[in-house]
Amino acid sequence: MVNLFPYLAVRYQAADVPTTVANGRAVVVGSVPEEDYVEAIVRAAG
């Protein structure tokens, strides 16, 4: 995705991949344990 749409990496200031964006904001960078990933999504839903 990033190589085909590089402007997305700029928009979300993604310094690494994978970067997960929730509702337009980067919330997880890199691979993390499942519990941390879910926690980030729950917080983003806030």
Added chain:
Amino acid sequence: MSQITEQDRARIQRGLRDLGGPVVLRYYTSDVDSWYSRSERALLEEIAGASPHVALEVHADRWDPGREATVGIRRTPALTVAGARDSRVCYYGVPDGYELEVFLRLLHAVAGGPPSLGEASAARLRALARPVHLEVLASPT
């Protein structure tokens, strides 16, 4: 993107052997022919040809904001992946390189395979009060 290798062909065959249900891939791309679009389409045709459960629809049209809003995609090339019901999963770009394995697992998830999330995680996500739009930026290698 390179041409499909024998290794990728074998991965696709192996990866879709026990797909549990129907999957429809809708591929939205530009109407402008290019080496890139031909390569991507060849990969998707290989995937669709590897399982009787996978159907491929190709929509090579001009950008149409009205249609894209209806379909729920934001840019092309894009793939929507639907099982017995719409999964609302969009894949942008080409499921090439290491992404191919991830993509094949996605097809299993959409086809109704066993959930890969733990029960506690699934319960937390089911309890969300508001919708969350998730995008995962990846880079095939």
